[in-house]
Amino acid sequence: MDRKFNSFKGDRDKRGGGPKRYAAPRPKQSSLIIGRQPVMEALNSGKSIERIYMLRTATGDIIPQIRELAAAGNIPINTVPVEKLNGLTQANHQGVVAIAGNVTYLDLQDVISHVTEQGETPLFLILDGITDVRNIGAIARSAVCCGAQAIIIPDKGVAALNEEAMKSSAGALEKIAVCRVNSLLKAIDTLHLNGIKVMTSEMETDVKLYECDLKEPVAVIMGAEDNGVYPALRKASDTLFRIPMAGNFESFNVSVAAGIILYEALKQRTIV
Structure with a gap:
């Protein structure tokens, strides 16, 4: 589905997981918005911003305004030491550097309404x-191929949707709605209020994937391979299920698992 709304190993920064297995490359200089006023203008214009890096000791009248606009747009702000900012750019950053986004993030409720209005x-x-x-x-690519309409991500604790993510998706991230939220638990509440069932992929459960009804409105939570899905999110889910495996191996890679789940949904929804 095109973007018509607007016309399992990773680390866990918030849960104390193991060491990072993948380090994101340094942002391209062309993607940087450098300085207080340029960042402020980008926020006011509605320009897509992936993240803002702000000096921990930054002060001044414009700083609260930047924080307020960023919060309104669910744009994460990382407060960092000056060494981090100097590592991003040698220009006069004035304690503020933003990374321009490759994806236009959409409001979850707007996406739900659009999908249902389209039948x-x-x-x-x-x-x-x-x-x-x-x-x-890779997950985005499988999602588009199997007819999923949206991906929901938190504003923290997930990889930036940078140039490498776009390349890995083979353009799929431009063809699917991406909703960035400040709380996945609140997102689950929104899904429930709209009659959308929430399911979690979990190895330690008796319910098998093919026993789930994926023809109904559903959102599936996929977690990192090392720590799985956050316990509070599992608890808020309606159903826990697992992908059956032939052998006693560790698990599927998370992008492979997502592809299997999405294809099962496609199969159930297309077989008469």
């Missing part, structure tokens, strides 16, 4: 703690 049955993915951009790109 489609929602099939969404929720990504929790997946920090390898290549996995996210």
Whole structure:
């Protein structure tokens, strides 16, 4: 589906997981918005911004305004030491550097309303703690191929949708709605209020994937391979299921698991 709304190993920064397996490359200089006023103008213009890096000790009248606009747009702000900013650019950054986004993030409720108004049955993915951009790109590609309409990500604890993510997705991230939220738990509440069932892929359960009804409106939570899905999100889910495996091996890669789940949904929805 085109973007007509607007016309399993990773680290866990918030849960103390193991060491990072994948380190994102340094942002291209052409993607940087450098300085207080340029960042402010970008925010006011509605330009897509992936993340803002702000000096921990930054002060001045414009700083609260930047924070307010960023919060309104669910744009994460990382407060960092000056060494981090100097590592991003040698220009006069004035304590503020933003990274221009490759994706236009959409409001979750707007996406739900659009999908249902089009007469489609929602099939969404929720990504929790997946920090390898290549996995996210591969998941997006499978999502588009299997008819999913949206991917929901948190504003923290997930890989930036940078140039490598776009490349890994083979353009799929431009063809699917991406909703960035400040709380996945609140996103689940929104999904429930709209009659969308939330399911979690979990190895330790008796329910098998093919026993689930994926013809109904559903959002599937996929977690990182090392820590799985955050316990509070599992608890908020309606169903826990697992992908049956022939052998006693560790698990599927998260992007492969997502592809299997999405294809099962496609099969159920297309077989008469």
